[in-house]
Amino acid sequence: MFSIQPYQNLHKAKWNNVINQSQSATFLFYRDFMEYHSDRFHDNSLLIYENERLQAILPANCVENSIHSHQGLTYGGLIVTENFDSSDYTDMLGYLYSYLKQNNITHLYIKALPEFYISSNQKYVDFKQNEENTIVYKSEKVLAIDYSKPLNIHKSKLKNYRKNETKGFVIEEETDFSLFWNKVLCPRLALKHNTKPVHTLKEMMYLKSKFPNNIKQYNIYFNDEVLAGITIFDKGSIVKSQYGATTDLGEKLRAIEYLFLKLIYKYKDEGKSFFSMGTVTENTELGYNPGLLKQKEELGCSTYYQDFYKIML
Known part of the structure; x- marks a missing residue:
């Protein structure tokens, strides 16, 4: 057969x-x-x-x-x-x-x-x-928001969100990833984790050209200065934040938190089923980053699992 x-x-x-x-x-x-x-x-x-x-x-x-x-x-x-x-x-x-x-x-x-x-x-x-x-x-733990259920965002996140509504943040969808990659993502990963993004800037620009409706870049600005950005992979009923990073000033102003909530509300309004924030995997005794887990849970995520199989032939 x-x-x-x-x-x-x-x-x-x-x-x-x-x-x-x-x-x-x-x-x-x-x-x-x-x-x-x-x-x-x-x-x-x-x-x-x-x-x-x-x-x-x-x-x-x-x-x-x-x-x-x-x-x-x-x-x-x-x-x-x-x-x-x-x-x-x-x-x-x-x-x-x-x-x-x-x-x-x-x-x-x-x-x-x-x-x-x-x-x-x-x-x-x-x-x-x-x-x-x-x-x-x-x-591995995978964090995601199920839009079929009421949003469960921590009250402190909502309080800061409401405060930041009048701060003067500007959010832009960008077609060029250069600013985010060079000014925010790569410096942040190098400083905090001594690592690099899985995708190079050249690769992301190539993928964006092939899948313009599936790959989106959102940057947040204050006084014309970029503070943070989130790269979205739109997979149909599911959207995933592939990358998210902030500058030191952006962290102080809670810019990425504000941007995440804006996107969470945006994709809920568009009728998506899930907003995925990916894994919290870390090479430690626990196997995951408890601080990152808490952050994502406070943004409304629940924990799901992804299994990895080994089949001995």
Whole structure:
């Protein structure tokens, strides 16, 4: 019933068509997004056919004898078309595992979608279902606001928000990421965390050119001086704050807090389902940053989880 092909450039239209047909897919799975950092990863994406009809894709890269649901993406797994019969999941996975073993792959690593990305009517392959050789080797906290519930923003945040309404802040949606990247984000990450953004400025400008309606940059100014910014990835029913950073003055004036609340209200009014603020992961004994967790909870977020699977073939 099933056959598998490694992805090649000639399959781009077919691949993107599956993304168009799948409710659980987001713009991150389009080839134009996946390939902006193709020099960093050995792509080993797969197309899975059922009776010669393309029914699923696996965004993936290869590291030695292991296949990873693409390490350049926040999440992954098998993306299936809406007409795929869910009763065939087990058979499809069995065929996939056999194919990988025949190609000398010993392990398959999957970064599952965070819990709130999957609604009850969506088709999504659960890799831990009935699999003896599958372990959850990591589970990360992901913070998000569920717009179907009343907003639960801390009273101190709302008090400061109301005060700042008359301060004279100006919020602009920008098409150029340069000011935020060079004056706010990169200096802040270097100073506070001795690190750099995952995306370079050049990469962000490229991605913005490919996905102008999905990637947005909002900066906040006071007296013509940039104080903070937030980069939004709009994934349809879910929006995610991909980057958020502030200057020292912006921190003092609570500018990023004000900007977050403005965007939270904006996307609620637009009918989005969730506003995601990403993970609070930290390489410490706790495994997460309690201060960052508190900040996001006070902005109205609840904790969800993203599981990471290791499948021993």
